Amino acid sequence: MSRLILVRHAMPALDARIASAQWQLSPEGESAARALRGLLPTDADVVSSPETKAAQTVSLATGSASIVTDARFAEVCRPGEPFDADVRARRLAWIERRPDERHTGWETSAEAAARFEDGVRAHATGERPLVIGTHGMVLTAWLLSRGIVDPAEAGAYWSNLAFPDVVTVDCG
Structure with missing residues (x-):
């Protein structure tokens, strides 16, 4: 694998009544995910977080x-996290x-x-690029662990990720 393409999911329709892992994309999120089509390699292997919004994003x-x-490739495990006004700061x-x-x-x-x-090691087995549908927090944690994002810039990096966003990592 020469390239790893990380796709942060598009904007979901937020619904505090259901677990965030089951959130569907909003209509705007669906449009934004479709707009990525020309940006992703057509010959790539594709895998996604099982969370609905991530799988829908890479599918579209x-x-x-x-x-x-x-x-x-799922988002960071945050048991008991409330859906409240402090979510972003937390x-x-x-x-x-x-x-x-x-x-x-x-x-x-x-x-x-x-x-x-x-997960990357398990799926990056061939010469083709690998597209991974994922989430902002876990994506940023992985980039930090690889030295791609500086710890002093991590908060700004994460805050500036769009819904959706594409991050390409050269692995060759």
Whole structure:
């Protein structure tokens, strides 16, 4: 694999009544995901987080109805995280490696990055590019672990990721 293309999911339709892993893309998110189609290689292997919004994003972006999923590309495990006004600040603190009582029970940055790396190694087996549908926090944790994003810039990097976004990593 010469290139790894990380696709941060498009904007979902937020619904506090259901788990975020089941959120569908919003109509705007669907349009934005379709707009990625010309940006992604047509000869790539494609895999996604099993979370609905990520799988929908890469399906629409690649035009493929059949997407392989792998839980190693899922978002950071955050059991019990409330859906409240503090969500962005709480997640930013995690990205910036400033955990506190709000992050009790959460997967650490190192754990999330190691899981993601295991997934990359499992799927990056050929010469073709690999497209991975994923999420902003875990994507940033992995980039930090690889030295691609500077820890001092992690918060700004994560905050500036769009819905959707494409990050290309040269591996050759």
